[in-house]
Amino acid sequence: MFSVNLRGKVALVTGAGRGIGKAIAQGFSDCGAKVAVNDIDPQTAALTAGTLTGDGDAYVADVRDSAAVQRMIDQIMTDYGRLDILVNNAGVEPVASILEMTDEQWADALSTNLSAAFYTSRSAGRVMKTAGEGVIVNIASIAGHNIPIALRSGYVASKAGMIGFTRECAREFAAYGIRVNAVCPGVIETEMTAHLRQNEAQMKKWLDDIPQKRLGIPEDVVGTVLFLCSDAARYITGQALNVDGGKVML
Numbered sequence: 001m002f003s004v005n006l007r008g009k010v011a012l013v014t015g016a017g018r019g020i021g022k023a024i025a026q027g028f029s030d031c032g033a034k035v036a037v038n039d040i041d042p043q044t045a046a047l048t049a050g051t052l053t054g055d056g057d058a059y060v061a062d063v064r065d066s067a068a069v070q071r072m073i074d075q076i077m078t079d080y081g082r083l084d085i086l087v088n089n090a091g092v093e094p095v096a097s098i099l100e101m102t103d104e105q106w107a108d109a110l111s112t113n114l115s116a117a118f119y120t121s122r123s124a125g126r127v128m129k130t131a132g133e134g135v136i137v138n139i140a141s142i143a144g145h146n147i148p149i150a151l152r153s154g155y156v157a158s159k160a161g162m163i164g165f166t167r168e169c170a171r172e173f174a175a176y177g178i179r180v181n182a183v184c185p186g187v188i189e190t191e192m193t194a195h196l197r198q199n200e201a202q203m204k205k206w207l208d209d210i211p212q213k214r215l216g217i218p219e220d221v222v223g224t225v226l227f228l229c230s231d232a233a234r235y236i237t238g239q240a241l242n243v244d245g246g247k248v249m250l
């Protein structure tokens with residue numbers, strides 16, 4: 001696995017109880033960072049924190065709640081005294097046609113996948129501004145790049161919004177020494193995409209469109225996040241980098 005030196009750094013990963021977030025938390029830990037493992041699910045947050053190779057703790061919070069996000073950042077500062085890296089990874093994918101989608105499903109997609117990144121970036125950005133440095137990585141999706149997915153209007157809208165927010169945040173935060181980038185995964189094997197793998201016809205269709213002819217695994221995303229958080233990426237900000245086996249070529 002690709003490695004960078006993150007010793008002495010503190011990283012917060014949202015939605016790190018399972019899937020891509022869990023792999024990112026483990027990647028940071030393997031590189032020497034202390035990791036604040038956020039999830040709305042106390043059990044999975046504790047499980048991830050318990051399996052880190054280095055220091056880390058679970059921080060249970062609903063990232064849709066700006067007050068809960070502020071409390072979480074305050075607690076991390078009390079516990080570790082710094083926050084160098086923020087990864088906005090928590091996400092949901094409500095499935096419904098536009099005609100059938102409820103207000104709650106739409107609001108859940110927008111608040112979890114987009115508004116939460118604003119709340120965390122605002123709270124963490126104040127800390128990073130004071131420190132004069134910091135890195136934010138937003139986990140968007142190729143769905144935000146003009147790759148619509150059937151029955152996922154809230155998801156697609158939120159991920160396109162996440163890419164736009166990343167650019168604006170990068171522009172504004174550059175003056176404070178904070179870099180902000182997005183990573184746009186293709187189809188990655190997690191619980192979120194388990195339904196795809198159960199449908200042979202749908203799987204074949206996806207694989208036909210992926211030049212590398214395989215789905216990604218969470219570890220495929222980790223190396224990109226580590227790179228973006230490292231000094232090797234010091235002149236990269238405001239970008240949305242696809243990690244998708246070549247499905248999208250912009």
Ligand SMILES: NC(=O)c1ccc[n+]([C@@H]2O[C@H](COP(=O)([O-])OP(=O)(O)OC[C@H]3O[C@@H](n4cnc5c(N)ncnc54)[C@H](O)[C@@H]3O)[C@@H](O)[C@H]2O)c1
Nearest residue numbers: 015017018019020040062063090091141185187188190192
């Ligand atoms: N799996 C894919 O193919 C894929 C592709 C592109 C982008 N993504 C994005 O990557 C991110 C992670 O996806 P995944 O596949 O690992 O999903 P997942 O469903 O396996 O994990 C998501 C995690 O987020 C947590 N979470 C959900 N709502 C939360 C909230 N309000 N507060 C705190 N935590 C919350 C969940 O409890 C869960 O642990 C998401 O943003 C997703 O949209 C995934």
